[in-house]
Each structure stands twice: as structure tokens, then as C-alpha cells.
Amino acid sequence: MAMDVHLRDLRYFTVLAEHLHFTVAAQKLYISQPALSKQIRALERQLGFPLLDRRPREVVLTPQGQALLPRARELVAAWQETWQAARSAGPTFxxxxxxxxxxxxxxxxxxxxxxxxxxxxxxxxxxxxxxxxxxxxxxxxxxxxxxxxxxxxxxxxxxxxREPRWVSLPVGHPLAAKPEVDFADLADEAFVALPRAAGPVREFWLAADARDGREPRIGIEVTSPADTFEAIASGLGVALIAEKNAQLYQRPDVVHRPVRDLAPAxxxxxxxxxxxxxxxxxxxxxxxxxxxxxxxxx
Amino acid sequence: MAMDVHLRDLRYFTVLAEHLHFTVAAQKLYISQPALSKQIRALERQLGFPLLDRRPREVVLTPQGQALLPRARELVAAWQETWQAARSAGPTFxxxxxxxxxxxxxxxxxxxxxxxxxxxxxxxxxxxxxxxxxxxxxxxxxxxxxxxxxxxxxxxxxxxxREPRWVSLPVGHPLAAKPEVDFADLADEAFVALPRAAGPVREFWLAADARDGREPRIGIEVTSPADTFEAIASGLGVALIAEKNAQLYQRPDVVHRPVRDLAPAxxxxxxxxxxxxxxxxxxxxxxxxxxxxxxxxx
DNA sequence: ATTTGGCTATAACCGATGGCTATGGACGTT
DNA sequence: AACGTCCATAGCCATCGGTTATAGCCAAAT
Missing domain, CATH: 3.40.190.10 (Periplasmic binding protein-like II)
Known part of the structure; x- marks a missing residue:
């Protein structure tokens, strides 16, 4: 017997019933409109009766839909409660x-x-x-x-x-003039590096993957973001940095530029x-x- | 949030909790033991806590499992009720x-x-x-x-x-002597056929698919099972018949034999x-x- | 001590599910 | 008549839920 529902589908239904509008409900649910449409149809197919009457101008609940709605809400809520209760029955993790x-x-x-x-x-x-x-x-x-x-x-x-790697440069740096930088122009710069203990990640942020085996030039090693930008501002080297972090760490004496030809971090x-x-x-x-x-x- | 459960998984859990034995519970559920094992693990993963303690000699519920069990039963039962109630809210179909x-x-x-x-x-x-x-x-x-x-x-x-096609023969028929019949030996027999109005299905039971385009010889057309076997017993022709039907329609004056080389019905x-x-x-x-x-x- | 038997877990595979984007089609509005 | 709004459909892809076969564990028995 195909009697079991996925509570997700009931939740979809309750939200849809609340708005009576597929597009809007889909947005509330953070899924696409066709996904919602398909799921609701599948639910109706499984239950064996229609839940909604799709009219030209409006969407209305069928009698069965009206009957289901409050109970569906209860079930979804009951499950939430059940889950919490069961969790707290065990030792706190x-x-x-x-x-x-x-x-x-x-x-x-x-x-x-x-x-x-x-x-x-x-x-x-x-x-x-x-x-x-x-x-x-x-x-x-x-x-x-x-x-x-x-x-x-x-x-x-x-x-x-997954986001592109950018480069942080001191404000005066010649490459800072361009809106975007080729990694080739960057390869021979001195770099601000993570500590050796950082292992493969150090290599990644030195873009070892784009150097064809040639060793990068290390200006200084640092152990914190503050160190990093201090070093860059002081002209000790440049550093690769993730795009969002570039936006996060804004300083007047440092500029961030996208780098072409680098795989994203x-x-x-x-x-x-x-x-x-x-x-x-x-x-x-x-x-x-x-x-x-x-x-x-x- | 990945909070919604499939009620099927709760049902699996309740049955498993009842037997505390994967192999047995899987049988009750008409699924294989690995399927049950995997589903329960997935459920535990989703919930974020273990439900069962799999010990060498036995399987026991964890505290969380114990807490979940009665409420899981309630949820499954509540859904059943809800479904029925919603169905009967609509006009009887x-x-x-x-x-x-x-x-x-x-x-x-x-x-x-x-x-x-x-x-x-x-x-x-x-x-x-x-x-x-x-x-x-x-x-x-x-x-x-x-x-x-x-x-x-x-x-x-x-x-x-999907089942093999057999042939029904009058008791005295020479081919009735063999336990199994080649369709080649049957092809030139007179056949008891469905009415022309029956369309493609008529052709199928005349095994048009195994005749390379040569026309079958029609002994008589019939419109009911009784007609059919009466005709066969009277020697007006033979007829193909599905295996289970052969077992169903037993008569002293007719025998049924499997036919080699025919696609199943x-x-x-x-x-x-x-x-x-x-x-x-x-x-x-x-x-x-x-x-x-x-x-x-x- | 090794073998056997019972039981759960893992692996590899496969069709169905559930999501997405893009597009179609029905209907009201302008 | 053209446009806009909204639900449905199509085609695609990853994940899921099932399968069989097999491995691994542990206790009992030889």
C-alpha cells in the first residue's frame, strides 16, 4: 500500500493552501514554481483525490483539501515536537x-x-x-x-x-591600476604566505596550481588576517584571497583585484x-x- | 531545514522497534534486510541522533529511540485517519x-x-x-x-x-501426447479465434507475431470462454491461452500444453x-x- | 582452535523521485 | 491584437530507495 506521505509534501501543501498561489508559495518554500506544481500533483495522485481546483483566475481548495489542511498542519507541527522531544531524551551532545x-x-x-x-x-x-x-x-x-x-x-x-581568488595589493602597486589582473603578471611578485605548517593550503593560496612547478617568492609568513594586511600594506608582498574576503577586509592602504586564469577557491x-x-x-x-x-x- | 521525515521511515522504525531484529522486521515490511538497514541509518543521520544500539547479540533502543517510538506510532496512525477523513470529505467517487x-x-x-x-x-x-x-x-x-x-x-x-502462452487441444489431438509443443507444429492447425471486432488482440492470440505474415487458418470465432472450450473439445480448432488460465479452465475433454518459441502474453x-x-x-x-x-x- | 551459522553492514547497480531551467498554453487585460 | 500573468510540461541531472551479492563479526559447536 502506498499510504505513507513525505511530511515535506504536506508542508508544501499547507503553505500553498495559505497563499493559494503556486508562484508565491514556491518562493516562500525556496523552491521553483514547477517543482511545487509537480509535487502537489504527485501528492494528489498519491492520495487519490484533488486538493486544489486550479481555476483561470484563482486557485481554491477542494472539499478534500479543506479537510486535509488543518490536519496536515497538525501533523507537521506534531512531528517537529516529536523530534525535539526525542532528541532531548538522549544525553546532550x-x-x-x-x-x-x-x-x-x-x-x-x-x-x-x-x-x-x-x-x-x-x-x-x-x-x-x-x-x-x-x-x-x-x-x-x-x-x-x-x-x-x-x-x-x-x-x-x-x-x-566556491569563489574566485582575488589578489590583495598595496595601494601604490603598479598592478593596482588595472581593474583585473593576469596571474602571469603576478607570478614573480613576493607573496605573503601561510606558515609552512599549513601544508597544502599554503600552496593553494600561493597558486602552486598555476605556476607549472616554479617556486613562488615568499616575502613573509603570517598567522592572522591582521598580519597579512599589515604585511601587504608595508610592501612585503602580495597575497591571494577569496573574493568575499576581499570585500570583507577593506583597508585604505590595500586594494583587491580579481585574478584571471585561477581556479576558484x-x-x-x-x-x-x-x-x-x-x-x-x-x-x-x-x-x-x-x-x-x-x-x-x- | 531538513526537518521533514518520510512517514514510511517512521513506520519502518516502529516495526523494527517491535521486533528488535533487522532481518525479521525487513520481512514483515516486505523489503530486503539491507534496505531496512540503510533506511534506518539514514533516518538516524537525518534526525541527528541514534535510535538503536546494535550490539553483538541484540539490538536495543537508545533513550531517543524509546522516546520516539510511541509518538512515531501516533503519527503514522494519525496520518491514516487524516487521509481517510479528507477522502470522505469529497463527493464519493x-x-x-x-x-x-x-x-x-x-x-x-x-x-x-x-x-x-x-x-x-x-x-x-x-x-x-x-x-x-x-x-x-x-x-x-x-x-x-x-x-x-x-x-x-x-x-x-x-x-x-507476464506469462507464457500455452495451447489448448482436444484430448485426442496428436500433439497432446508431448509435454511441450513447438509452435511450428501448431501453425497450420485450425484456430479458435476471437471475433474480428477484437482487433489486434485477436491477432496476438493467433500468434500473428510468430507466423511471418502467413495467415492463420480460422476454425471458428467465439465470444466467451465456454464457447472456446466447447469448440476445442468439438475439434473445431485449437487455441492459445495464458498459462494461468490453462490451469484455471480444466476440462476432461481438453488438455493444455506449453508452447515453445512464443513471446509471453x-x-x-x-x-x-x-x-x-x-x-x-x-x-x-x-x-x-x-x-x-x-x-x-x- | 577452527568451523559454522546467524545477523548486520557494505558495495554495486538501477529505476523512480525531486529538484532545476526553459518553454508552452490558457486566459484576462490593455 | 498584443501583452502579462500564472500554471503545466519537457528535458535534464543528482539523490534516493530499492535490489542482489558479499563481507565481517561474534557466539556456538565441533
Whole structure:
């Protein structure tokens, strides 16, 4: 018997019933209008009776739809409650999230608010750039936000954000005159680098992937964003930086420019491959993965 | 937020919690053990906490599992009730099912019991072999059980059963001596045929598909199973017949033998392609489709 | 101590589902 | 008549939910 519903579909229905307008309801639900249309049709097909009467000018509930609506709301709400109740029946679980400074993108806030509300304990752990695993290596963290590539084997990642690499230059720098920079013009500059201990990520931000094996010239090594921009402003070198971070760290003595011909940087949620605890999986699942290739934006 | 559950998963959980044994619970649920294992793990992952403690000797509920169990039962039951209530809020829908005699296989019973219980009105309409669409053509039926091929354009089918074609012979017939018959030995026999009005299905049961275009020899045309076997017993011809029907229509003066080298016959549920009423779709969906090719049995 | 048997997990595969973008088609409005 | 609004359809792709086959674990039995 095909009697079980996905509560998601009931939720879709309740929202649609509230607005009686597919396009609007789809927006509220953060899905496309055709997706909603299709799901509702599928729901009607599964139930065996129509829920809505699609008229030329308006959409109205059928008698069955009217009967279903309040009960559907109850079910969705009841489930929410049930979930919370069940969760709190177990021992309180504390998830430690490792983050390096300069990750930004209010991911911290996301992590904290979203899960604190739902009865979890989230503990943020700020780690220095010297620990490329952000605490995953020594067990100090359960998950971490990191720039790829992965610093060590045995870790798995879900890419959350993919964005172009820009370059930070001192205001006086000749290349600062152009609105966009070729990496070729940049390759022989002195670079502000992450510490050696940072591992593969250091190489990535030195654009080792675009140098054909030639060694970059290192101006200075730094361990914090403040250091970095101080060094750049002082003319000790230039540095690659993610696009959004460029917008975030504005200083009068430093300018940011997009760099052509560089693969985008990927910010990922990382955890240990052998860590199968459902709490970790649930945390990870709560963050939507970035689309794989070049996304269709529109 | 990934908060919505599929009620099916809750149902799986309740059954598993009842037996505390994956293999047994999977059997009760009519799914394979790995499927259950995977679904439960996925559920735990989605919820963010473990439901069961899989120990070497036994499976036990975690505190969260214990907390979830009774409420999960309630939710599943509540949905059932909700569904019924919503259905009966609409005008009673009567679905007319066209059937030819000799379809058999307790499909009628299936159709009637299954849906009468759930508050539908099912009206069976027995049609003669003269109407190959079993009432779909003139709107007298909403759905019909028919042997393929489809008698007319504009109809869609879901194959329910696929079974070998046998041949019915009078007891004295020389071919009746062998346990199995080659169609080549049968091709030049006189055949008991469906009426011309039956269309493509007539050709199918004359095995036009195995004759390379040569015309069959028609002994007599009949319009009911009784006619058919009377004719065969009287030596007016032989007839092809589906395997299960062969077992069903046993008479002392007629024998049934499997025929080699014939494609199987397909019994299908048929409805109008442009009929998108959810009631029809739900009825259709309630009958599992036959696997496409040679099925993996075991 | 090794084998056997019972039970759950994993792997590889496959069709159906659920999302997307782009486009069509019905209908009211201008 | 042309346009705008809104739902449906088409075509595409990743994920899901099922399958069979097989591995791995542990206790009982040889």
C-alpha cells in the first residue's frame, strides 16, 4: 500500500493552501514554481483525490483539501515536537566546530544559531593557521570549516562555497591600476604566505596550481588576517584571497583585484571519514553543498 | 531545514522497534534486510541522533529511540485517519473497471476489496470480447484489465502480469501426447479465434507475431470462454491461452500444453492517456507493475 | 582452535523521485 | 491584437530507495 506521505509534501501543501498561489508559495518554500506544481500533483495522485481546483483566475481548495489542511498542519507541527522531544531524551551532545579566522561568511552565526535553537550544544573552537586540520587531527574538533585542499588523509569534505581568488595589493602597486589582473603578471611578485605548517593550503593560496612547478617568492609568513594586511600594506608582498574576503577586509592602504586564469577557491565543511556519528552527519547535512560545476544562476 | 521525515521511515522504525531484529522486521515490511538497514541509518543521520544500539547479540533502543517510538506510532496512525477523513470529505467517487471474462487471477477481488475498504466505490463492468477496449472507448469504463497489445491509440497501460502462452487441444489431438509443443507444429492447425471486432488482440492470440505474415487458418470465432472450450473439445480448432488460465479452465475433454518459441502474453491495467484524474492514477498506482524483463526471482 | 551459522553492514547497480531551467498554453487585460 | 500573468510540461541531472551479492563479526559447536 502506498499510504505513507513525505511530511515535506504536506508542508508544501499547507503553505500553498495559505497563499493559494503556486508562484508565491514556491518562493516562500525556496523552491521553483514547477517543482511545487509537480509535487502537489504527485501528492494528489498519491492520495487519490484533488486538493486544489486550479481555476483561470484563482486557485481554491477542494472539499478534500479543506479537510486535509488543518490536519496536515497538525501533523507537521506534531512531528517537529516529536523530534525535539526525542532528541532531548538522549544525553546532550556537544559538537565542537573548528574554524580558522578569516573564514567569515557568517558561517559561525549559522552554525550557532541554527543548532542552538534545536537543542544542541555547539562549541566553536578558533584555531590558528598553524593547524591545517583545525583540530580535526587531534580530536579537538568534530567538524571544521576549511579551505580546500584537504590538509590530511582520512578527512572528507562537503564544499559549501566556491569563489574566485582575488589578489590583495598595496595601494601604490603598479598592478593596482588595472581593474583585473593576469596571474602571469603576478607570478614573480613576493607573496605573503601561510606558515609552512599549513601544508597544502599554503600552496593553494600561493597558486602552486598555476605556476607549472616554479617556486613562488615568499616575502613573509603570517598567522592572522591582521598580519597579512599589515604585511601587504608595508610592501612585503602580495597575497591571494577569496573574493568575499576581499570585500570583507577593506583597508585604505590595500586594494583587491580579481585574478584571471585561477581556479576558484573552495570553502568546505570537513570531518573525519571514520566518524559516523549521526550528530556529525546531521550537522553536515544542514549545510547545502555548492553546485558541482559552474552554477546556473539566472 | 531538513526537518521533514518520510512517514514510511517512521513506520519502518516502529516495526523494527517491535521486533528488535533487522532481518525479521525487513520481512514483515516486505523489503530486503539491507534496505531496512540503510533506511534506518539514514533516518538516524537525518534526525541527528541514534535510535538503536546494535550490539553483538541484540539490538536495543537508545533513550531517543524509546522516546520516539510511541509518538512515531501516533503519527503514522494519525496520518491514516487524516487521509481517510479528507477522502470522505469529497463527493464519493465511483470508478468503473472494465473487465473481460477470462481475465481471472483474482484481480477483480483485489480491485474490489482493496478499494471498497478505503471508502471508494468500485463498479465492475463485464464486457464482451467484441469490445476490445472494455468500455474505455465509449467512456463506460475508467480503467480496464486487458491483454496487450493495446486495442486503440490514446490508451496507456501498466503491465501487471507476464506469462507464457500455452495451447489448448482436444484430448485426442496428436500433439497432446508431448509435454511441450513447438509452435511450428501448431501453425497450420485450425484456430479458435476471437471475433474480428477484437482487433489486434485477436491477432496476438493467433500468434500473428510468430507466423511471418502467413495467415492463420480460422476454425471458428467465439465470444466467451465456454464457447472456446466447447469448440476445442468439438475439434473445431485449437487455441492459445495464458498459462494461468490453462490451469484455471480444466476440462476432461481438453488438455493444455506449453508452447515453445512464443513471446509471453501481458496482462495490463489500461486507462485513457488524457485521463489525469487523481482517482484513476491512485487506482493504477495500487497495482505493482510487472518487472520489465526476466525477473530476478529467488 | 577452527568451523559454522546467524545477523548486520557494505558495495554495486538501477529505476523512480525531486529538484532545476526553459518553454508552452490558457486566459484576462490593455 | 498584443501583452502579462500564472500554471503545466519537457528535458535534464543528482539523490534516493530499492535490489542482489558479499563481507565481517561474534557466539556456538565441533
Amino acid at each position: 556537544t559538537l565542537t566546530v573548528g574554524m580558522q579566522t578569516a573564514v567569515g561568511r557568517n558561517l559561525q552565526r549559522e552554525a550557532l544559531t541554527r543548532f542552538r535553537d534545536e537543542g544542541w550544544r555547539i562549541s566553536l573552537r578558533l584555531v590558528s593557521w598553524e593547524d591545517p586540520t583545525a583540530g580535526l587531527g587531534d580530536g579537538g574538533s568534530d567538524v571544521a570549516f576549511l579551505w580546500l585542499p584537504l590538509p590530511a588523509p582520512g578527512l572528507v569534505s562537503r564544499t559549501l562555497i 573552495e570553502l568546505a565543511l570537513v570531518w573525519r571519514a571514520n566518524d559516523t556519528r549521526p550528530e556529525v552527519a546531521a550537522f553536515v547535512a544542514a549545510f547545502p553543498a555548492a553546485p558541482s560545476g559552474a552554477a546556473g544562476s539566472q | 465511483t470508478l468503473t473497471v472494465g473487465m473481460q471474462t477470462a481475465v481471472g487471477r483474482n484481480l477483480q477481488r483485489e480491485a474490489l476489496t482493496r478499494f471498497r475498504d478505503e471508502g471508494w466505490r468500485i463498479s465492475l463492468r463485464l464486457v464482451s470480447w467484441e469490445d476490445p477496449t472494455a468500455g474505455l472507448g465509449d467512456g463506460g469504463s475508467d480503467v480496464a484489465f486487458l491483454w496487450l497489445p493495446l486495442p486503440a491509440p490514446g490508451l496507456v497501460s501498466r503491465t501487471l502480469i 501481458e496482462l495490463a491495467l489500461v486507462w485513457r492517456a488524457n485521463d489525469t484524474r487523481p482517482e484513476v492514477a491512485a487506482f493504477v498506482a495500487a497495482f505493482p507493475a510487472a518487472p520489465s524483463g526476466a525477473a530476478g526471482s529467488q
